[in-house]
Amino acid sequence: MNATVTTPEVPPAKVKLPIGLAIAMLVMVGVLLLPLPADLPVAGHRMLAILAFAVVVWITEAVSYEASAIMITALIAFLIGTAPTLQDPTVIYGSSAAISMALTGFSNSALALVAGALFIAAAMTHTGLDRRIALVTLARVGTSTRRIMLGAIVVTILLSLVVPSATARSACVVPIMMGVIAAFGVDKRSNIAAGIMIIVAQGTSIWNVGIQTAAAQNLLTAGFMEKMLGARVSWLDWLIAGAPWAIIMSGVLILLVLKLMPPESDSIPGGKEAVEKSLAEIGPMTGAQKRLMAVSIGLLLLWATEGKLHHFDTTSTTYAGLVLLLLPRWGVMTWKDVQSRIPWGTVIVFGVGISLGTALLTTHAGQWLGAQVVANTGLDQVGPLGVFAILGAFLILIHLGFASATALTSAMLPILIAVLQTLPGDFNRLGMTMLLGFVVSYGFILPINAPQNMVCLGTETFTARQFARVGLPVTIIGYLLMLLFAATYWEWLGWM
Incomplete structure (x- = not known):
């Protein structure tokens, strides 16, 4: 009589929560627990918390961009859906209006x-x-x-x-x-x-x-x-x-x-x-x-x-x-x-990116954050060239933490446009936005900063150190050349 040998079942390995996702959730909760400023609506406060969550998830790449887009959509639906409207604080948005806000980018x-x-x-x-x-x-x-x-x-x-x-x-x-x-x-x-x-x-x-x-x-x-x-x-x-x-x-x-x-x-x-x-x-x-x-x-x-x-x-x-x-x-x-x-996935991330930027404006979170930036940085004390120099340098530095220029644009550009709208003075805000859009493409220093860099890195023909060795001077020269263009060529074209 043959004995049947049974092998003990190996329990599936436990999947741990990505550390980046855990940090993003903690940051979001931390923002939500901050005291509500008198001039910031509740919905705007919650949108800033969602923005903080999105930035951490995108920088850490804790989950795929597609998964993060779905998470952001759900957060807008529930956090904004239970917040009072700007027009009448006694009325809440409701999940139907909030999910429409979260999907508005798909009609752009x-x-x-x-x-x-x-x-x-x-x-x-x-x-x-x-x-x-x-x-x-x-x-x-x-x-x-x-x-x-x-x-x-x-x-x-x-x-x-x-x-x-x-x-x-x-x-x-x-x-x-x-x-x-x-x-x-x-x-x-x-x-x-x-x-x-x-x-x-x-x-x-x-x-x-x-x-x-x-x-x-x-x-x-x-x-x-x-x-x-x-x-x-x-x-x-x-x-x-x-x-x-x-x-x-x-x-x-x-x-x-x-x-x-x-x-x-x-x-x-x-x-x-x-x-x-x-x-x-x-x-x-x-x-x-x-x-x-x-x-x-x-x-x-x-x-x-x-x-x-x-x-x-x-x-x-x-x-x-x-x-x-x-x-x-x-x-x-x-x-x-x-x-x-x-x-x-690119289409989904793009649509949610537009929705995130639109929701920041609809809830007045973007305008409030822009006003805080202007009030606390002295940007209103410098001319258009100084504004471009400071905001351009900021984008170059923060891009080091992003693996996607689309994600960087979704997170930062609505805020920077709100900053430009808050600034006093007569300058071309549309032109300045385009020029800051130019700076978003600065993915020269780290291979992780742009998908095309990673495609080329996959050939194993160069190292990250070699890439940065060329990319660092490209970034510095490119930035200085943009400042020169801003003071001359782009000024003559009327974009400054």
Whole structure:
């Protein structure tokens, strides 16, 4: 008779509460227990507690951004839902009104533009047009070490115009550049490989400043402009303001990489052949790629001529382009083709980010905090250039704690706009908001500060120390150049 051997069940390992989430909850409760200032509504007090919770969760990355978005929505629903309204303190908001406040960001045109931009990025990847643009550019620029580094910047600029997602751009360029590095036969840990990848990462951040549709945080900034200031900056005006800075900083980046990480050789055999081989492998341009290119160029023209030749906003023209791309027979993709390529979590976080900023204003928390900042920092004693210098430096420093520029924009920009609205004096608050939006893209020092940095770090061609060695002077020079632009070029354009 065979005896049945039973193995004892191993109890599942207990999942501990992330320390960052525990700290966030304690900070939120701590803010709620603070005495209520006489000039701050109860709902505003509670929104500041929710903001504190969000900032700690985002900085510590205790949970995913998507999970944090759902948590923030629930907190607004219950904490604001049980708070008295600003209009009549004897009446509470109710959970229905509060959840509507928590979801108001999903009806914002900026969110629709982000979703549309993600579809265009997915279409680029689906058809392979982004890869073709990168390879053709590299073939034209040349394949010496310096030319490859210049080519990486040129590819970044071109893709920034037609691929409205920093992560998608880097995910496209990185495999191509790794293929070129492998064809060169140089060591993966060489200065050449490290320099090329750092240029891809930091060049992407630089051009997030130059082009409005290049990054989600720019579109979030535009959304806050429209909500809080009743106006926004057109695509062309953003380009005119930001592109000259980005062009200069692109040259600075290449010079710094060549100086701080001098390449072992300037002449590398096999590079040109590798690019030509990759181009031969992908074959001639397909019909879908030609149609996508036509739509992309058309969108660029429509974005650039908004308010000049027509009055259709960027979101509307983008969706018209999407209709063409999704048309049966003529289009280049179906919903099934691209739905798995869309980072839907980004859309959720973006929507909740706008809702958080809107709720801070609706409950007067943002205005109250802005007034406190002005009253206690002496910002009202300095001119517009001083205000930009101080708030810009603050954003650069606090970005060191954030792994997402979108999260940083959601948490800080509504407060900074409230500060600008509180400040006395006659200066362009819309322009100042755009310029502070430029500074949000400063993810140059730590790899964790931007998704494209992490994509490039994953190639194991450089270390965090090497990245910071280049990124620190890029940050300092970029900041000083912005101050120079603020005192001259941006002043002449009327943005200060």
